Amino acid sequence: MPAILEVNNLVKNYGSFNAVKGISFEIMQGEIFSLLGPNGAGKTTTISMLSTLYTPTRGDASVCGHSITKEPMAVKNCIGVVPQDLALYEDLTARENLVFWGQMYGLSGKTLKTRVDEVLEQTGLLDKAKQKIKTYSGGMKRRINIGVGLLHHPKLLFMDEPTVGIDPQSRRSILDSVKELNRGGMTVLYTTHYMEEAQELSNRVGIIDHGELIAIGTQEELTKSVGETDTLVLHVGEDTDPQNLAFEVRKLQGVIKAEVTDHEVTIITPSAEELLAQAVSFANNLGIKIHSIDIREPNLEAVFLNLTGRALRD
Amino acid sequence: MKKLLLIAIKDLKLAFRDRASLIFMLLAPFALTLGLGLVTGSFSGGSDSGISDIPVVVVDEDGSYLGNALVEMMKSEELADLLEPQFMDDLSAARQLVDDNKAVAAIYIPKGFTESIIPLNSYSVSDQTLQIELYGNPTSPTSLGIVKSILEQFMSVVETNRIRNEVTVSQFLENGIIDQTQIAGIALNIGMEQMTTVVDSSSSIKLNNVTADGKEVEFNMLGVLAPGMALMFLMYTVTFGGRSLLVEQNSGTLPRLLVSPSSSIQVLGGKVLGIFITGVVQMLILIIGTSLLFGLNWGDPLALVVLILVAVLAATSWGILLAASFKTPGQISNVGSALMLIFGILSGGFFSVSNMADWVQVLTRISPNRWGLDAFTTLAMGGSINSILGPIIALVIMACILFLVSVILFNRRGIGKR
Numbered sequence: 001m002p003a004i005l006e007v008n009n010l011v012k013n014y015g016s017f018n019a020v021k022g023i024s025f026e027i028m029q030g031e032i033f034s035l036l037g038p039n040g041a042g043k044t045t046t047i048s049m050l051s052t053l054y055t056p057t058r059g060d061a062s063v064c065g066h067s068i069t070k071e072p073m074a075v076k077n078c079i080g081v082v083p084q085d086l087a088l089y090e091d092l093t094a095r096e097n098l099v100f101w102g103q104m105y106g107l108s109g110k111t112l113k114t115r116v117d118e119v120l121e122q123t124g125l126l127d128k129a130k131q132k133i134k135t136y137s138g139g140m141k142r143r144i145n146i147g148v149g150l151l152h153h154p155k156l157l158f159m160d161e162p163t164v165g166i167d168p169q170s171r172r173s174i175l176d177s178v179k180e181l182n183r184g185g186m187t188v189l190y191t192t193h194y195m196e197e198a199q200e201l202s203n204r205v206g207i208i209d210h211g212e213l214i215a216i217g218t219q220e221e222l223t224k225s226v227g228e229t230d231t232l233v234l235h236v237g238e239d240t241d242p243q244n245l246a247f248e249v250r251k252l253q254g255v256i257k258a259e260v261t262d263h264e265v266t267i268i269t270p271s272a273e274e275l276l277a278q279a280v281s282f283a284n285n286l287g288i289k290i291h292s293i294d295i296r297e298p299n300l301e302a303v304f305l306n307l308t309g310r311a312l313r314d
Numbered sequence: 315m316k317k318l319l320l321i322a323i324k325d326l327k328l329a330f331r332d333r334a335s336l337i338f339m340l341l342a343p344f345a346l347t348l349g350l351g352l353v354t355g356s357f358s359g360g361s362d363s364g365i366s367d368i369p370v371v372v373v374d375e376d377g378s379y380l381g382n383a384l385v386e387m388m389k390s391e392e393l394a395d396l397l398e399p400q401f402m403d404d405l406s407a408a409r410q411l412v413d414d415n416k417a418v419a420a421i422y423i424p425k426g427f428t429e430s431i432i433p434l435n436s437y438s439v440s441d442q443t444l445q446i447e448l449y450g451n452p453t454s455p456t457s458l459g460i461v462k463s464i465l466e467q468f469m470s471v472v473e474t475n476r477i478r479n480e481v482t483v484s485q486f487l488e489n490g491i492i493d494q495t496q497i498a499g500i501a502l503n504i505g506m507e508q509m510t511t512v513v514d515s516s517s518s519i520k521l522n523n524v525t526a527d528g529k530e531v532e533f534n535m536l537g538v539l540a541p542g543m544a545l546m547f548l549m550y551t552v553t554f555g556g557r558s559l560l561v562e563q564n565s566g567t568l569p570r571l572l573v574s575p576s577s578s579i580q581v582l583g584g585k586v587l588g589i590f591i592t593g594v595v596q597m598l599i600l601i602i603g604t605s606l607l608f609g610l611n612w613g614d615p616l617a618l619v620v621l622i623l624v625a626v627l628a629a630t631s632w633g634i635l636l637a638a639s640f641k642t643p644g645q646i647s648n649v650g651s652a653l654m655l656i657f658g659i660l661s662g663g664f665f666s667v668s669n670m671a672d673w674v675q676v677l678t679r680i681s682p683n684r685w686g687l688d689a690f691t692t693l694a695m696g697g698s699i700n701s702i703l704g705p706i707i708a709l710v711i712m713a714c715i716l717f718l719v720s721v722i723l724f725n726r727r728g729i730g731k732r
Contacts, residue, residue: 052572052573053572053573073577076573081570085566086565086566087567087570089567091328092327092328103320104571104574105574105575148570
């Protein structure tokens with residue numbers, strides 16, 4: 001498959017702050033590529049540059065064969081954008097919103113009507129099409145927000161954290177629709193800070209932190225890079241400080257990393273089962289009550305922790 | 315152009331779906347026009363101006379021809395509805411009535427006033443003309459303005475007669491009709507004859523207006539109130555429009571517009587067009603509404619349309635300037651509301667600004683309301699497009715300058731960037 005997106009050393013500075021520090025990657029036609037990183041990592045800035053909203057400080061990218069700096073209008077015609085925030089007119093109905101945005105993408109007449117009906121059908125909101133957006137639930141608004149990005153059948157769809165702040169049912173529906181769109185041939189660049197979403201959706205993942213792309217590859221390639229390690233997560237009580245426990249655990253043989261996030265101690269180790277008894281014993285000695293224990297197979301969370309020394313939610 | 319229109323029509327739809335906006339755009343100007351119209355008696359069919367029985371105190375120490383003429387004029391039937399004169403001998407008591415808000419003005423005619431203008435004999439020629447004093451109550455600027463205007467017209471007639479008198483006497487002298495010894499007597503006779511003219515001049519002191527072609531048009535206070543209110547609330551509409559640009563930026567719809575296949579010029583142009591069309595629709599509704607409800611005559615329809623377009627254009631440029639100058643919708647709302655009131659006051663729609671200091675009058679010219687109100691009033695009084703060319707050009711220049719400044723500011727900070 002040829003590359004539909006090629007990013008070359010893209011940089012974005014705001015004064016002395018470097019939001020994106022020279023990232024480069026490619027997305028092949030027909031794949032779902034996730035940019036995984038914590039809040040403030042530079043995901044939205046990257047998408048904003050690729051969608052021509054922000055001008056890069058340095059570097060360039062080619063979208064559908066067009067330069068984002070030299071041919072922005074050609075790029076805009078090729079892409080669809082689903083922004084992180086709901087970008088809809090609350091005092092217009094769902095149909096009015098779709099008609100307006102469809103017209104902004106050059107649709108008209110019968111094509112426009114057909115596409116609006118199809119999107120309403122696709123989002124399951126055909127029967128509520130005449131209601132104003134402000135009467136919709138958060139999940140319904142999210143679905144229409146995505147629908148707007150699909151109206152003109154873009155070749156490449158940018159989805160910027162589309163599941164933030166919604167209920168599990170709507171989240172499930174959105175993830176299923178992303179997979180459905182991809183099965184229909186649409187290429188998707190998906191940004192998220194939820195490891196599970198990146199794992200479920202992506203053919204390939206780019207891990208971004210502090211404006212730098214620190215790892216890229218398939219899920220298998222990335223997890224292999226941290227070796228055959230397990231992740232052991234100890235959930236402790238809210239009234240206890242897990243820092244002492246992490247400090248003690250780090251002294252144990254076979255511990256690669258032990259980090260504290262909220263009320264959890266996340267330990268990377270070649271064998272979680274072997275370490276478990278000792279860790280619990282340390283906790284008892286320190287008077288720290290363990291509420292629950294998770295043992296996870298190698299995953300992207302472990303990759304991120306291994307690469308940055310921090311958990312994704314930090 | 316199609317995308318500009320799409321954005322503009324969407325904004326028009328949103329503006330007219332917002333109940334709070336509708337109240338400010340349409341209901342408030344109607345209600346205030348109606349309320350002020352009732353307060354000023356514009357619906358009562360009484361005085362033409364809607365203002366009547368202005369309490370005035372006159373102290374005449376002159377007691378001679380001109381003093382008497384002024385007193386007679388104040389008592390005349392023509393001014394009976396408008397003025398309620400009271401005659402006193404004590405100047406300080408008269409001033410006290412004004413200070414106590416019991417009179418709008420005290421007119422003091424000093425002793426020797428007539429003689430300082432018309433020498434009654436050859437020995438009484440004065441080097442200095444004595445002046446009538448107007449002691450006014452600043453809390454009633456409109457009524458005070460009317461009294462001042464009556465006095466000015468009286469003095470204008472007196473001055474005209476004096477000059478005519480001087481010319482007549484000098485011509486008599488040059489032609490040998492009279493000699494030096496007869497000058498004083500002749501001047502006195504002519505002066506006395508002209509006193510009748512002065513008294514009769516009260517018939518011309520009415521708040522009526524005459525058009526350039528001599529047609530008399532009735533002055534209606536609503537003709538000032540309605541455009542004043544329409545222009546003031548037009549400023550609300552353009553503020554709301556300018557604010558919508560930042561609201562769209564914060565809500566994410568502006569960035570979404572900018573990543574659609576549209577240039578930033580198209581998006582900004584669409585927003586400007588949206589504010590402009592909303593303003594024009596608002597003005598048309600108010601003008602048609604006040605014509606139907608209050609029977610107001612707004613004047614020449616063609617000139618009116620041109621004036622509406624340029625007035626809304628200038629107001630729109632203020633709305634865009636606000637959007638380009640401030641960072642949050644709240645800031646625009648606060649500054650816009652203040653600007654709406656300041657421009658409303660400076661327009662002269664609430665009281666006459668002609669009585670104010672020169673620098674205030676210059677200041678009023680930064681407001682599109684002042685130029686607009688001048689032009690609307692001129693049209694309502696029978697003026698044509700030619701008679702409002704000055705305000706039209708001023709409004710267009712204002713719009714060009716403010717749009718240019720706004721574009722520079724937008725270029726500096728970027729549109730849709732967060």
